[in-house]
Amino acid sequence: QEDPQVKAGGDPMYGASFRIWGYETSWGSFAQFTKVQDHQCLPKPKHLSYEAAAAYMLVGATAYRMLTRWQEHEVRKDDVVLIWGGAGGLGSMAIQICKAFGAKPIAVVAGEDKVEYCKKLGAVGVIDRRKFNHWGMLPHWEDNEKYNAWLQGARAFGKAIWDVLGEKKSPRIVFEHPGESTVPTSAFVCDTGGMVVICAGTTGYNATLDLRYHWMRQKRFQGSHFANDKEAKGFNDLVLEGKADPCLSRTWKFSETGAAHQLMRENKHPHGNMAILVNAKKEGLKNLEEAKKA
Template identity: 40%
Template sequence: MQAILEAIQAGASGDDLANLPIPESYRAAFVKRDEQNMWEGVASEDKDPRKSLHVGEVATPELAPDEVYVAVMASAINFNTVWTSIFEPVSTFGFLDRLGKESVWGARHALPYHVVGSDAAGVVVRTGSAVRNWKAGDKVTIHCNHVDDQDPSAHDDSMLASNQRIWGFETNFGSLADLTVVKANQLMPKPKHLTWEEAASNALCNSTSYRMIVSPHAGDLKQGQAVLVWGATGGIGGYAVQYVLNGGGTPVGVVSSDKRRRLLNEMGVEHVIDRREAGYQFWKDEHTQDEKEWRRLGKDIRSLIGRDVDTVFEHPGRQTFGASVFAAARGGKIVTCAATSGYMIEYDNRHLWMKLKSIVSSHFANYKEAWAANQLIAEGKIQPLLSRTYALEETGAAALAVHKNEIEGKAGVLCLAPEKGLGIDDPEFREKVGEDKITLFQRFDQSEI
């Protein structure tokens, strides 16, 4: 991998890169199959990814005809890496075993270890025999929708495919490594004005938010609509408020500190609710919600924008879902993509059916949506949310920081890239977009806001 890195840094041609040997092994972050029961009896909040995420050499898999090898310059941490590391809600080795039964190529994934990670920016170094649109030397970002186009269910909206998976979570050979193997239809052009780590931090969360807010498959935002965004400075919330603003809508961001309120104001979000200051208690106890608190939230929203929100961008799950259903306007939507506070959801169905509201599920994005979201990054219309960057050896510490909600936006991880700040190919456009806009979350993390 060192020879590949040196060639990339020297600006080697695609042909030169394609002629370099692919190593028999590479450095990667992974969990072990024989440790998947290590957390039995330990509470979720006490599970430490530093103990389960290992960094070491793994064998390089054979390349399928529709795949490419990518030298990973940088990656990022998502909650799915945290889930894999703490083996919740299930061990991901079950995903790998099911994939292993599908085909000869699928069998490569069912291994004693799972290389994790679902975001990357890097350089194509080899292509399979069936790859048409990409070549060695191409600088790329990678989206995580792993889908088999031989299944008819994949050909309207590939997120509905019966065998749709998330690369690096439900497949092996993920991005937190010096090398990765992905299908060619996961590749997108790297935004030329961003560093490797900035470019690597976007695809999963940015694409997820694009589908939830913009795509007709989910949010289908119209100009003038108002959107309540929970966790509005988080990994998906920070993209969501940008899409609402770009689409002519009005975001109402929910955060948990005055500092986060200031960060949203810097992003152009005028209407912000500090839930910690408001002291909402949506649950009286483990089994009973408090409708008076829902009504207080609705009143607070109306005091800011003069009306109810058309859409709720919902991902906390159990803790907030009842309030989200109540807060949406008559005929409004609750668009949900996760349940970080619990999967068993409760809400008062009268507020849904009597006011003709709808709950819309959303999960990542199809290739067209991911490509459109990446293009908006490349055009400088959506900014990265990278706040902090770790070395690959620190993957466990990075995952722990995300697990403990200690990071706003995204945590980046340097893989082959030897230091931060590399990979900018269009400094003039970067200056046009604005360094302060691009690095807003990094400056926030360094307490400059």
């Protein structure tokens, strides 16, 4: 409350004192008891179990800010939105947000088993990135052979987007988080005047892009980090209204916390989100009365 950014009425996310609970604070989140500020608490959807209610806010609010915060690039009806990792935690939330706003989300995945999953969430189409091999950092523009090979791959990927839509329409928003391996392609296929918005770098942090396409087509490259209170409430409201599902795929015991993280480290986790039971005695409990009986 004493942060100058907050006192001035600005976005708290830009304040020097801002910290994401459990990520940038020392309290963590995998504990029987943890310290939070009152404004960080939101109504639990009554129709969800405790574990389902615990699974969505981090990725959901992050995706909500990415898609609604940036002036002139808020997701809107009929927008084409390219979503990397459509079957993951972030991607599964982003698809549903786009659907709720009437946009046209296209998911990028690695595996046929993820195609139907994304379509059921609302994706108008799905692209399997394994069908392309131009991923990685952008070759130097003076290396004609390697650059042309990359360009051929990027154009083929762009055509795959058009094929999904049935028209030559490029993404107004590219929802990024892999980073190093995909940013060159994201920047290339993004529509003129569009935005690449990124919240992570899961494949690496050294991103490269061809600035000629960036400045001449007046694209935007926007960083985004979690969400403020308004955005967290905005996504929670979608869940309360039944417009977004937590996509809970697996629940672990508190003693299995390490195993859950190891599965993620090996990229073997199931689609959507996972949760860990902390004080709940069993899965499926929805309120305090049920918890007391358990």
